[in-house]
Amino acid sequence: MTEDMLRTPLYDEHLALGARIVPFAGWDMPVQYAGIIEEHKAVRASAGVFDVCHMAEFRIFGPGALEALQTIVTNDLEKIAELGAALYTVMCDEDGGIIDDLIVYHTGDLEYLIIANASNRQTDWDWITSHLPDGLEAVDESDRTGLIALQGPKAIEIISELAGDDFELPERFHIAEAVLGGDLPVLLARTGYTGEDGVEILCHESHAVRVWRLLLSFAEVSPCGLGARDTLRLEMGYPLYGSDMDRGVDPISAGLGWVVPKTKSGYIGAEAIARIRERGVERKLVGLIVADGVPRHEYPVLHEGTEVGKVASGTFSPTLGHGIATAYVPVDLSAPGTELVVAIRKKESAATVVRPPFVKQTSLSALTS
Amino acid sequence: MYPKDLKYDKEHEWVKVDGDIAIIGISDFAQEQLGEVVYVDLPAVGDEIIAGESFGEVESVKSVSELFSPLSGDIVEVNEMLGDAPETVNEDCYGDGWMVKIKMADAAQTDDLMSADEYEAFVAEEA
Numbered sequence: 001m002t003e004d005m006l007r008t009p010l011y012d013e014h015l016a017l018g019a020r021i022v023p024f025a026g027w028d029m030p031v032q033y034a035g036i037i038e039e040h041k042a043v044r045a046s047a048g049v050f051d052v053c054h055m056a057e058f059r060i061f062g063p064g065a066l067e068a069l070q071t072i073v074t075n076d077l078e079k080i081a082e083l084g085a086a087l088y089t090v091m092c093d094e095d096g097g098i099i100d101d102l103i104v105y106h107t108g109d110l111e112y113l114i115i116a117n118a119s120n121r122q123t124d125w126d127w128i129t130s131h132l133p134d135g136l137e138a139v140d141e142s143d144r145t146g147l148i149a150l151q152g153p154k155a156i157e158i159i160s161e162l163a164g165d166d167f168e169l170p171e172r173f174h175i176a177e178a179v180l181g182g183d184l185p186v187l188l189a190r191t192g193y194t195g196e197d198g199v200e201i202l203c204h205e206s207h208a209v210r211v212w213r214l215l216l217s218f219a220e221v222s223p224c225g226l227g228a229r230d231t232l233r234l235e236m237g238y239p240l241y242g243s244d245m246d247r248g249v250d251p252i253s254a255g256l257g258w259v260v261p262k263t264k265s266g267y268i269g270a271e272a273i274a275r276i277r278e279r280g281v282e283r284k285l286v287g288l289i290v291a292d293g294v295p296r297h298e299y300p301v302l303h304e305g306t307e308v309g310k311v312a313s314g315t316f317s318p319t320l321g322h323g324i325a326t327a328y329v330p331v332d333l334s335a336p337g338t339e340l341v342v343a344i345r346k347k348e349s350a351a352t353v354v355r356p357p358f359v360k361q362t363s364l365s366a367l368t369s
Numbered sequence: 370m371y372p373k374d375l376k377y378d379k380e381h382e383w384v385k386v387d388g389d390i391a392i393i394g395i396s397d398f399a400q401e402q403l404g405e406v407v408y409v410d411l412p413a414v415g416d417e418i419i420a421g422e423s424f425g426e427v428e429s430v431k432s433v434s435e436l437f438s439p440l441s442g443d444i445v446e447v448n449e450m451l452g453d454a455p456e457t458v459n460e461d462c463y464g465d466g467w468m469v470k471i472k473m474a475d476a477a478q479t480d481d482l483m484s485a486d487e488y489e490a491f492v493a494e495e496a
Binding site: 031032035036037038227231292293294296315316318345347 | 404405407408410426428429430431433
């Protein structure tokens with residue numbers, strides 16, 4: 001079963017820490033160590049470290065890099081004209097279907113770094129490179145890049161200590177070069193997928209084990225698996241590609257209109273998305289608070305006994321102590337406060353439409369408010 | 370890990386017999402495999418459960434597992450505490466984390482269950 005599975009440079013570290021390994025997007029990845037809820041709470045209260053080396057990194061550079069990428073992504077890269085700035089975006093096909101969601105970092109003069117989902121690495125690479133003009137360089141750096149996330153209210157204090165007194169930490173959604181522990185060159189991106197303040201650390205894959213061990217040398221830091229990563233991101237209402245969006249969904253329906261500025265045109269999918277905006281969407285991704293039981297992907301969502309949608313992402317919220325979900329529902333049932341039902345196998349559980357995030361108070365909300 | 374005074378089945382439930390009453394729960398191996406339990410769905414007092422058939426569910430963050438009854442009988446008590454504190458199943462699976470008490474329909478069914486030693490060997494093979 002597990003032959004041909006890919007392994008990150010940290011695979012042996014996970015085994016040594018007693019992780020439970022599961023297949024994910026072709027990779028053998030840790031789903032949990034001490035337990036999903038325990039790890040989740042460690043990130044909300046202190047700090048957690050995540051192996052996300054499986055994610056894809058592409059570097060695009062050369063004269064015309066900005067103009068070329070502007071035609072590929074929906075968000076406006078003029079917002080990251082400043083060196084070191086980063087931007088969340090999607091890229092769409094001609095029909096406005098979402099190919100992937102990405103973070104684009106402005107890492108150098110005429111140079112951009114893109115971090116994309118592991119499951120879409122090949123699709124994204126083929127799409128991006130087939131839409132780049134001649135003369136522009138694109139490099140898939142995924143294999144040689146380690147990516148480790150340190151997230152939680154204590155993350156910044158820890159990373160500051162490791163980066164040294166003279167280091168000025170990047171602002172939220174910025175990236176900067178740093179040296180950790182005196183001799184480990186890294187890029188520190190102040191981004192993440194947990195709703196907590198923290199960094200995503202890019203390093204050479206040969207340094208990943210040393211970075212990982214350095215972070216875990218702090219008593220405040222717990223190793224966290226994909227299980228906690230999923231519960232943390234869903235508490236914030238952050239979408240997951242493959243569950244909350246895919247090629248069959250446009251960014252407006254997915255609630256990602258904010259990464260598709262109306263002022264921008266000329267990118268792939270722009271005309272389709274403008275038409276969708278004009279016409280209005282039929283379905284919308286909403287948040288659901290579920291009273292009883294754990295909603296899961298594909299469970300039916302009902303209104304007055306009729307199925308009106310399916311759960312996109314669903315889990316048990318360790319912070320709130322009940323089920324939370326996202327689901328695509330008809331627009332007339334998408335207003336916050338609307339009462340729906342989720343069919344949880346044989347049981348029907350009351351569900352209320354809410355506007356995510358499900359968890360409002362985090363170290364990140366404290367930072368940005 | 371597998372108390373000697375209990376009996377076990379292949380679905381990883383344990384049974385403690387006390388006269389014609391049997392207490393049923395899940396084994397340490399089962400709770401470990403599940404991870405942190407967040408919901409336990411149990412039948413009501415008076416319901417009849419049948420050996421080999423599903424009588425409830427245990428859910429963790431990542432998975433749902435059905436509970437299969439090792440014995441037939443009528444439910445005389447359910448562990449109400451698991452409604453508010455499902456994590457008790459992880460913390461004390463053989464004690465406060467018990468699931469149901471039944472009045473056995475046929476006490477001879479317990480003869481088909483495994484001893485602690487037999488169950489331990491069975492788990493070792495499964496793992």
